[in-house]
Amino acid sequence: MLLDGKKVANELLEKIKLEVDKLEDKPHLAVILVGNDEASKIYVRNKKRTAESLGIKSTVIELPEDTEEKVVIDHIHKLNNDNDVSAILVQMPLPKHINKDNIINAIDPKKDVDCFTPENVGKLATGQKPYFYPVTPQGILLLLDYYNVEIEGKNVVIIGRSNIVGKPMALMMLKRNATVTICHSKTQDIESKIKAADIIVSAAGKKVVRCKMVKNNAVFVDVGISRDTHGKLTGDLNWELDFNNFNEVVSYFGRVSPVPGGVGPMTIVSLMLNTLLSKNMSILSLGTCSFFESIGLSL
Numbered sequence: 387m388l389l390d391g392k393k394v395a396n397e398l399l400e401k402i403k404l405e406v407d408k409l410e411d412k413p414h415l416a417v418i419l420v421g422n423d424e425a426s427k428i429y430v431r432n433k434k435r436t437a438e439s440l441g442i443k444s445t446v447i448e449l450p451e452d453t454e455e456k457v458v459i460d461h462i463h464k465l466n467n468d469n470d471v472s473a474i475l476v477q478m479p480l481p482k483h484i485n486k487d488n489i490i491n492a493i494d495p496k497k498d499v500d501c502f503t504p505e506n507v508g509k510l511a512t513g514q515k516p517y518f519y520p521v522t523p524q525g526i527l528l529l530l531d532y533y534n535v536e537i538e539g540k541n542v543v544i545i546g547r548s549n550i551v552g553k554p555m556a557l558m559m560l561k562r563n564a565t566v567t568i569c570h571s572k573t574q575d576i577e578s579k580i581k582a583a584d585i586i587v588s589a590a591g592k593k594v595v596r597c598k599m600v601k602n603n604a605v606f607v608d609v610g611i612s613r614d615t616h617g618k619l620t621g622d623l624n625w626e627l628d629f630n631n632f633n634e635v636v637s638y639f640g641r642v643s644p645v646p647g648g649v650g651p652m653t654i655v656s657l658m659l660n661t662l663l664s665k666n667m668s669i670l671s672l673g674t675c676s677f678f679e680s681i682g683l684s685l
């Protein structure tokens with residue numbers, strides 16, 4: 387019953403590597419990191435390590451905390467115009483003196499593998515095909531598809547309305563013909579909405595859901611990441627209030643993703659997939675033997 391992101395990620399990364407190996411001109415992911423945020427440094431290091439293990443070229447541009455916004459934008463423009471660079475990612479969060487929207491708007495949508503630019507987000511919102519799909523929602527769909535979780539016609543509750551997870555996840559679930567409800571901090575009677583859900587995607591970043599708020603055999607995708615009082619990584623599901631161990635949680639749910647080891651690895655896979663696509667968009671239209679079909683993703 388476990389949505390094992392590590393297992394699925396390892397399998398899909400092998401398939402991505404096989405596709406990268408076929409390319410004479412390899413994908414090239416450029417990441418801009420501004421400032422000294424330790425978590426961001428770890429994320430960027432992991433992205434670079436994974437990319438290089440797949441044969442994807444990876445460049446990290448590290449800039450000091452006090453870097454002016456114009457300097458960051460100048461770096462983006464250089465990468466936009468560099469034909470060798472196929473994918474651009476600016477690691478968030480940025481220092482407070484830098485306007486995030488100005489940075490995102492400077493990225494070429496055809497290299498925007500995070501799907502943050504207005505053109506890609508707008509296409510997603512209007513039912514058109516963006517150049518890339520947002521990495522965490524796409525990773526979640528990869529995970530659900532791998533385990534043959536039926537989405538069409540199901541009641542899906544998404545907890546959180548961020549531009550990174552909540553909003554794009556809702557749009558992508560709608561595209562799969564789910565009935566979608568978005569819950570947030572101002573939602574009234576949130577328990578009844580969660581109780582009616584067949585699938586819950588929780589991205590609140592804090593323990594907001596008890597197991598007993600969820601109907602038996604529902605699918606729970608835990609996106610939230612936080613640390614408990616002992617410094618241990620934990621998700622949005624506060625399962626300790628209802629069960630003695632995680633094995634009991636797994637048996638209660640139809641499917642449940644662990645934290646860590648669930649959505650996190652799938653987000654990295656999704657980024658690598660988008661980076662592959664940035665160099666070889668034709669992989670999307672290879673007929674019945676398409677790469678997307680081989681990994682079980684239906685977008």
